[in-house]
Amino acid sequence: MKISRTYLDWLPWALATVCVAGSVHIVSVLLMPELAPRNAYARLAAAAQSAETTPNGVALLPRAAPGAEVMPFEDSAFVEGVCLFDLSKGMMRVRADADPEELIALSFHARTGRVFHSATDRSAIKGKIDVLVGDARQIEAVEGEDEEAPPSQVHVTAPSMRGFVLMRSLAKRASDRDRAEQRLRAVSCETVAEPES
Amino acid sequence: MINYVRAFAVMIAGLLLGFAITAVSLGLGRGFGAVHVGPWTAWPRHGGSDIDPYARAVLARSGEAPLGHGQGLAFFADTDSNGAPLDGRCDYRLSDSTPTARFWTLGATSAAGRLIDNPAGRHAFTSSEILRREGGAFAIEIGPQARPGNWLPVAKEPFTLVLRLYDTPLDIESAPDPATFPKIVKLHCA
Numbered sequence: 001m002k003i004s005r006t007y008l009d010w011l012p013w014a015l016a017t018v019c020v021a022g023s024v025h026i027v028s029v030l031l032m033p034e035l036a037p038r039n040a041y042a043r044l045a046a047a048a049q050s051a052e053t054t055p056n057g058v059a060l061l062p063r064a065a066p067g068a069e070v071m072p073f074e075d076s077a078f079v080e081g082v083c084l085f086d087l088s089k090g091m092m093r094v095r096a097d098a099d100p101e102e103l104i105a106l107s108f109h110a111r112t113g114r115v116f117h118s119a120t121d122r123s124a125i126k127g128k129i130d131v132l133v134g135d136a137r138q139i140e141a142v143e144g145e146d147e148e149a150p151p152s153q154v155h156v157t158a159p160s161m162r163g164f165v166l167m168r169s170l171a172k173r174a175s176d177r178d179r180a181e182q183r184l185r186a187v188s189c190e191t192v193a194e195p196e197s
Numbered sequence: 198m199i200n201y202v203r204a205f206a207v208m209i210a211g212l213l214l215g216f217a218i219t220a221v222s223l224g225l226g227r228g229f230g231a232v233h234v235g236p237w238t239a240w241p242r243h244g245g246s247d248i249d250p251y252a253r254a255v256l257a258r259s260g261e262a263p264l265g266h267g268q269g270l271a272f273f274a275d276t277d278s279n280g281a282p283l284d285g286r287c288d289y290r291l292s293d294s295t296p297t298a299r300f301w302t303l304g305a306t307s308a309a310g311r312l313i314d315n316p317a318g319r320h321a322f323t324s325s326e327i328l329r330r331e332g333g334a335f336a337i338e339i340g341p342q343a344r345p346g347n348w349l350p351v352a353k354e355p356f357t358l359v360l361r362l363y364d365t366p367l368d369i370e371s372a373p374d375p376a377t378f379p380k381i382v383k384l385h386c387a
């Protein structure tokens with residue numbers, strides 16, 4: 001009897017501990033993308049600052065070398081560029097030319113890491129990739145007055161105000177890296193003002 | 198008074214336990230929805246809006262930018278086809294075939310995803326540059342010592358192979374056939 005009394009005495013405290021531990025676990029997992037100091041956005045923002053930016057607004061990432069990778073598990077066969085966006089300063093328009101022989105892949109990431117849009121040159125319309133990124137209100141404003149928007153333009157709603165567009169251009173052979181970089185230099189990122197309503 | 202001390206102890210213990218569970222669970226895997234094909238594993242949900250909170254936390258902590266749905270799929274292997282962990286002190290041969298894709302690349306990284314320093318400066322092969330036998334078949338020789346043919350160098354430590362399929366029509370919903378994926382065979386160990 002005495003044992004079960006002691007047991008009952010401790011039970012609520014043990015349950016409370018489990019509840020606190022569970023809440024801490026859930027909150028810490030959910031907050032990790034916001035708080036992780038070295039997530040992809042932070043790494044790319046730091047790399048973009050020291051990297052060469054093309055006249056078209058794309059920051060060319062340095063070639064990954066052992067011990068000097070921007071991000072882990074990146075495909076080293078690609079030449080990469082990045083455009084950071086902040087939708088509070090306007091929408092982001094990304095344009096690229098598609099060449100059926102060459103692979104160029106774009107992925108659109110929210111600051112906390114979610115991929116909200118991705119495409120390769122396969123999905124280009126009439127040989128052009130043209131993506132307009134905005135928040136829900138901006139995209140609505142653009143689609144409300146779609147006279148000016150080119151019909152081949154893809155409109156994408158971003159889940160967060162800040163994020164990045166990662167561009168990967170495949171160098172099919174090691175000797176192709178220069179040409180892959182040239183294709184990346186032809187990609188343009190520009191901030192466009194939303195239409196006045 | 199004793200109850201205040203107990204409540205304080207519960208808070209501290211809960212906090213420590215909660216962080217410990219988070220650290221362990223994020224270290225164990227890369228989230229839900231993994232697709233296993235022989236030694237290869239892919240996490241297709243990483244590349245879309247339906248990524249789960251654990252996967253987001255794992256990727257945010259490591260700093261990876263996964264391939265998007267519209268680009269392709271990345272398959273990771275840290276064991277050979279017999280299930281033994283990949284070890285850089287051994288030689289491996291990776292051979293046909295590969296699933297249909299517009300391009301594929303096969304790279305080796307350290308277990309943490311870093312490039313492996315080597316004198317050849319070689320970290321990956323692409324489907325365009327690989328040397329093929331007559332008929333299109335190929336083999337990639339993986340090991341720390343230089344070998345003729347397609348040699349993918351690794352260091353004398355555990356490593357991970359990553360097979361990336363770009364613009365692949367591969368249907369992840371119906372379990373892919375392991376026979377269409379490359380086999381990783383251990384040859385001998387130093």
